[in-house]
Amino acid sequence: MLGWLPGGYGGVSTYAKSIDDVFYFIYYLTAFIFLLVTVLMVWFIVRYRVQDGDTRRATYTHGNNLLELTWTIIPAIVFVGIWFVSKTSWAEIKGQSPPPDVEVRVTAKQFGWGFAYPGPDKAFDTADDKTDKDTSTRELYVPVNKVVRVYLSSEDVIHSFFVPSFRLKQDAVPGRVIPVWFNVTKPGRYELPCAELCGPGHSGMISWVNVLSEAEYQAWVQKTWR
Numbered sequence: 001m002l003g004w005l006p007g008g009y010g011g012v013s014t015y016a017k018s019i020d021d022v023f024y025f026i027y028y029l030t031a032f033i034f035l036l037v038t039v040l041m042v043w044f045i046v047r048y049r050v051q052d053g054d055t056r057r058a059t060y061t062h063g064n065n066l067l068e069l070t071w072t073i074i075p076a077i078v079f080v081g082i083w084f085v086s087k088t089s090w091a092e093i094k095g096q097s098p099p100p101d102v103e104v105r106v107t108a109k110q111f112g113w114g115f116a117y118p119g120p121d122k123a124f125d126t127a128d129d130k131t132d133k134d135t136s137t138r139e140l141y142v143p144v145n146k147v148v149r150v151y152l153s154s155e156d157v158i159h160s161f162f163v164p165s166f167r168l169k170q171d172a173v174p175g176r177v178i179p180v181w182f183n184v185t186k187p188g189r190y191e192l193p194c195a196e197l198c199g200p201g202h203s204g205m206i207s208w209v210n211v212l213s214e215a216e217y218q219a220w221v222q223k224t225w226r
């Protein structure tokens, strides 16, 4: 029951479990309220149905302060509870950007993703940068258990950088560079679709995040910058 989110419950990034907990909190809350309302509704339909020879009349009432206060205060408490649960996750993910071990530029364009790596000197816009013009950097390659900071931008319209298994989604907005970060705890190849309808080729706008073990990552660096 808890395993149907991408990457399973808790995903594959350090903050994914925190997102999943907010998700399930709201999910079970709405499931409970849905069942409560449905059961009551069915019970009322059966209990107060019209029967043969029925002479009962509906009674007219004008307001009930206790009832109205109850159905105002309980939802208010529920909403404050949702705010409280989600603000902790928000602070953990958006309220900070830990010092990065690896930095990469990601550029969205109709209809694909471009990745630019700063190379061994760790500085962008230098001779050793690698971009998607190089075959070995056409997808995103990052090491496992390291903080990766992505500088996200767009060349044309609004796109959305979405890695479901990381529980990471951020719009790419033309004219802006938006930093996002993640730290993945499990090596693998993770889907990176565009999550913002951006034109006729939107559904084909997909790439992959390759999260490599330390040894595999070093091998990829060797191959790419030899």
Ligand SMILES: [Cu+2]
Binding pocket: 108, 109, 110, 111, 158, 159, 160, 194, 195, 196, 197, 198, 202, 205
């Ligand atoms: Cu797009």
